[in-house]
Amino acid sequence: MQTFKELLDSSALKATHQRLAILNELDKKGHASIEEIYESIKQNFPSMSLATIYKNISSLKDKQIVSEVCTHPKSKFEITKEPHAHFICKICGEIEDIEFSDAIIDELEKKYPKSKKELYIYSICDKCK
Amino acid sequence: MQTFKELLDSSALKATHQRLAILNELDKKGHASIEEIYESIKQNFPSMSLATIYKNISSLKDKQIVSEVCTHPKSKFEITKEPHAHFICKICGEIEDIEFSDAIIDELEKKYPKSKKELYIYSICDKCK
DNA sequence: TTCTGTGCAAATCTTTTGCATGGCA
């Protein structure tokens, strides 16, 4: 696995503290909103600006280093991984990565080749039950 | 099929001109954003206020009369129908309803009973090809 | 008549932008 620095290098983005902090935060949390990333990083890095997070999330998305998970009421972000589906808890809002089954991938790939596919399951997670 | 008035009556929402206009607009367009609904209705109904659309979309969603389709960069809304998936054109942003296949529904229903399932396919529509 | 819904304007949030300065390569 590449380091975050290598990932950034290979995308022609400079490996700034701010970018590495954002990627570490997403790596640690799995999924986080702009505001959550900001609040968390600010603890150890008080000069971090919200505008910097917006700008970086935008460029990291352009380079496909991070992906947006479109949930209500706010989008969250994750480090781009293999395609997978998301289980979203209607109560606490936590997002859990789940597998696309092969059968589903095959069927969708046949019908909609090369398209981006997003599957969301909204239910109640084990903790909230 | 119920009329929109009956739908509103049975949800204890008054059948105002504004609400009927919103539902007619969604019925006509299939999918529309807040701004699109507003711009379109204002043509024939200049006193229609944007705040009224926000308030009504919110109450219509609460009553599950309309559903939100979470697309980028703006959400769109549709009249609630049978569960279905969405094909979203990456170029023009048009949304097309597509069927969930029985195989997919069965598999997901077995794994995640009674959950709300959303599937989005992002690709390029016939017009834009 | 009653009470919910509307329209307006202000308030609040969210996101973007411009620009001077800082810091990675």
Next chain:
DNA sequence: TGCCATGCAAAAGATTTGCACAGAA
């Protein structure tokens, strides 16, 4: 050193709210 990235503050955009009045039941 050369540029890209950052931080700040202001601007722009999106959404919500409060309140007096209008209109559906």
